[in-house]
Amino acid sequence: MTITTASSGLSPLKAVLSNGAVVIAQETSMTPAVTISAVFRAGSMYEPAELAGLAYLTGRVMDRGTERRKAAAVAQELDDRGVSLKISTNRHNLAVSATCLAEDFEDVLDIVLDVARSPVFPDEEITKRRSEAITAVRQDEDNPAVRAVEGLLALLYGPSHPYGRSVKGRAEILDRITRSDIVQFHSTRVVPSSLSLAIVGDVYAEQAIERSRAQLDGWGTSPIPRVDLPAVPTAIARRQRSIAMPGKAQSDIAYGFTTIPRLDFRYYAYWMMNNILGQFGLGGRLADNVRERQGMAYYTYSSFDPAPAQAPLIIRAGVDPANVRRAIAAIDHEVDKLGAEGPTEQELSETRDFLVGSIPRLLETNQSIATFLQLAEEFQLGLDFDRRLPAVLQHVTLDEVRSAARETLHTSRASVVVAGPHEDFV
């Protein structure tokens, strides 16, 4: 018997519509389902600093009634098909997404694009969702992990840079955002020229694109106002901050640096450096030390996500309050060591094999394929990026990864925030 495995490479179709919207479609056959993901460049970095939380609140109200559908009708049409519409906002994007059965694809695409294009933002819905948003902010205030990471980003980027502000904003700001602010933000930012629409699943790609074209037809657009990000402050000294949260059982450490934008030529070397530091296996060198050798933490790892501006490299650990100093010393040790010596040949080889080998796994579900294709579109990496990526990674040298570590990993320039019930560590 001959077994034929589906090609591991993607073969997406892409169309750029006359109003600037980009539509990408990829056929898959694992399940009779389709993921629709409409990503707009309308994250919190595009909102005015004095209205922090505006993009987030806009997302929370967007699907609560459109010119063609009352809020109850949106709810009914989605619930009847077993579909939950997800609207998520981060610093860069506002995304409207849903997964539906293949048989419901056209109906659900119509709802997703209607919600994105023609929300009416009823006053009573703004009132309700504002209360929910404030509750979510209060929950974050009670969460040591969120407090530590947000505190670190504030230290790294400062209040004038949008990366330094919380996406959800603050309760008192959410309280004063008006319907007019929301309408204005939506009409300026949630527009076809900022849209990347991915359709992935059990649907013919040509049909998906034609259907999207028909749905988006007539949605005119004007150029998106340009946003110039302020310069990212350069850390010249170590900064430490302690956030007291009595009553909590564990302290959360967020420790980090600013790095480089996604389109910097050094990106792949930084990516591999981060993998060695805090990803490979159960958390790279950090987990080997903090968790495996010293038994101090259930989780410790580092993260480094692609971003248009200088992305943060964030090291995280949750530790017993009595071990905060010891855990930071262990992190310092690994940061210093990798920064000074770089990785070994073997580490680089293992990490490269891992990253190359994991591509099929990262492209297994409709949602993960959509995310991958939209990231490639955002940074203009090409429709064949999944096929080119292995060769790109093969070409990264040990010297390049050593340079990345040397440029970034300096304990004397680290920012460290700890939130929890610990005694002061600074």
Place this chain on the structure above:
Amino acid sequence: MPLAHDAPIHDGVRDFELDNGLKVLVRELHTAPLVSVWCWYRVGSRDEGPGQTGVSHWVEHMNFKGTTNIPRDQMKGIVERFGGMWNGYTWIDQTTYLETAGRDAVDQMLFIEAERMNNGLYDPEECESERTVIISELQGGENDPEQVLDTEVTATAIRAHQYRHPTIGWIDDLRSMTRDDLYGHYRRHYIPNNATLVIVGDVATDDVLRRVERHFGAIPEGQKPLRKVSLEPPQSGERRVEVEREGTTAYLKLAYHAPAAPEPDFFPMVVLDAVLTGAKGLNLWSSFRVPPPQRRARLYTAVVERGLASAVSGAVVPTSHPFLYTVSFTATEGVELGDLEQAALSAIDDAVLGVDEQEVARAKRQLKARLVFENDSVTNLAHQLGYFETVVGPGFYPRLLRSIQSVTLDQVRDVARRRLTKHARTVGWFRPLRSRSAAAPVALERTA
């Protein structure tokens, strides 16, 4: 015209048993060059006696820390070299381990699982080191007020059955358990005739079975452990528990006694939960990552749409013995827990009186869609095959959709009337003490 297979995804699963009693399920799936291997054991926190709560979970941790033929520092990297991931989890009925990696790593994945089954090292120093890791995991959970409330409500609602204690264990047991406790538990339960190996993905069945035989065939059969539990007596009055801690947000949790998966009430209960809070599907590994469709669900319209709660979620999970049906609410800022509770209970009372045909039909459509969504990868499908084989037994999983579709309105009404009663419920409140946690955000800052 659809591109996906018309046949249900569970079709084509083949099952085998080695001479030593190891059950093997194989499903070929050639949509990607990937394979997922899961090894399931019939042991969970319900199998723990006094003084040993948390032992199953701790044993799971130890099985990542070296075996006779895989030195401690070489476990990492075996599947990573093939782009793979590995993990494991423990819950009340089961413990499981998984690897998903490129198809060239099948032998490595099987080797790790065979080693785990028979050759764990349990080095005393490693056991000690892991003690503090697990206590750290417990403390991380205690940072979350919803988890604190869940632990209290579970221990209040269940008095006798071992499901009452948290899977991670009680803190004093974690401080006092010894290496011998861990190793004894491991040796009793980690035997081939207490396990199911599941392989899904880009394999040829005959070939992979030969490999399974090579890796596992020589592991001796053991004496099957007796799984003793205390049956839960009927509850005869409402129970209440209130947690007060530093925090910013109030939470409400309601718990009712749920049927075990094999009981006739189970699927009507799943449909009833979908009517009340939206359909979640039945995959513990993936479903919680996707919010349920719930805008028209009864409790959502009763408390979230009215501004009393910012979120509501329900949970009925397939378990071997009767566990809990829980509904959790996050109180909106400024709303009193008493007002939220009253509205929630009133909506539940209304449901007991009048779930209608349309609601049941919608819930069943939602569940049908969720069953499709939750099988979107070899990893998720392998989880489902192993989970139901281990927790319920053979033949249950392929009938899921049919069982849901055959639920009638009368069954849903009947299960609501019998199970969602005042005398059988437990009400939990988390009341935040705002005085200290909401204090000034920054205590100290230093620039060196």
